[in-house]
Amino acid sequence: MAAPLQIGFVLFPKLTQLDLTGPVQVFARVPGATVHLLWKRIEPIPTDSVLTLLPTTTFADCPQLDVVCVPGGAGVDDIVNDEEVLDFLKRQAEGARYITSVCTGSLALGAAGLLDGYRAATHWSARDCLAPFGATLSTERVCIDRNRVTGGGVTAGIDFALTLVSILIDRSTAEAIQLAIEYIPAPPFDSGAPESAPPAVLALMQERIAPFQQRRRNAVARASQRLRAGA
Template sequence: MASLCIGLLAFPRMTQLDLTGPLQVFASIPGADVRLLWKTLDPVQVQGGFHLLPTTTLADCPTLDVICVPGGPGVQALMEDAEVLSFLRGQAATARFVGSICTGALVLAAAGLLRGKQATTHWASMDLLAPLGAIPTKARVVRDGKFISGGGVTAGIDFALTMVAELAGQAVAEAIQLSIEYAPAPPFNAGSPDTAPPDVLAAVQAQFAAVRGERHAAVERVAAAQGWASG
């Protein structure tokens, strides 16, 4: 199998599991060249306060087979970052697959890449996809052509395994799933707003209120700048 070149954007204030979950899966593909991408090679401080080290700058990035964008509080800045959006458009034009995890879908949408495409994202930001031209689709993993999106945070592993099956075959994907012992059995049935207790849902919605306000404002600005209906 020819070497695959896979790039994941690593940016300030991202949710690390959005990146490190898929990264673990992709790095297990035999012969895969997996890169962490950012503007510089300086350490990037992610949500939680620790740092990740990019391996390739955007300027030096080769043509990728797969480009993926994680989510997190930092997506608000990315949605209005002309350099990042231009980079994503350029890579998406030739990539075999373009992916997002969690609110990374909002960045792809801000780049104009999800217009008329089905996509998913974190449940608390699902309503922000439509103003950017995407078709919100409630599912753990959504594929529309070469665009594959995963839901919130932990769905990134499902997303990556789905993509590996397309890139290297189901047997390879299943072998990776077994090697990382990915057999989820959560202790509580609170992983979705549909199943979480009402008081837990209310508490998490309150926790997200500030960042959601920032995110909604960014979506409105992007939609207005692009001449899209903001809805």
């Protein structure tokens, strides 16, 4: 009898909860799977919204995972230079079947040296932050490159999780989960990507996020320098 799947999500302060909770809802419905929420300690983790999350397992007590996943959010700017988080990802990656992320979580994989030579997706605002880690940008909603599976921005997390379930188990299981959660997206506007958003809306968002983008680029520059120095 096959051992149950071990699926783990790294938590961190200021993560975007939908990056996490969308995929968790999908993976929690996989028969026999165990889903872990991971952090350094068992303590409340504030997200970038009103929700607070509680880890289920610490890094030290985490079993070997079949799937390790990093969600995104503003807090990624801190964990790309957090040696404890990066060391955990490196250790788990040695035995994991799939190394994955949603949104800007791919930058943490990059900072751990896990995307060098791979294609990867990320949030549109961070597309220029993958190259410093040796990754090639993919603008696909879900990017699969060998055992690296990365989702684009925020809502791509559900697509990512359903895709991975179809790989881990089979398509019918993924389709049954899609039906169970009634996932039939029909957005009211076609403004979810910079390529389709009205120019005025895109300009407004670019102005709003410019300071945050610069902070992220600075963090990525430090992380990539350290990665190269340790290579």
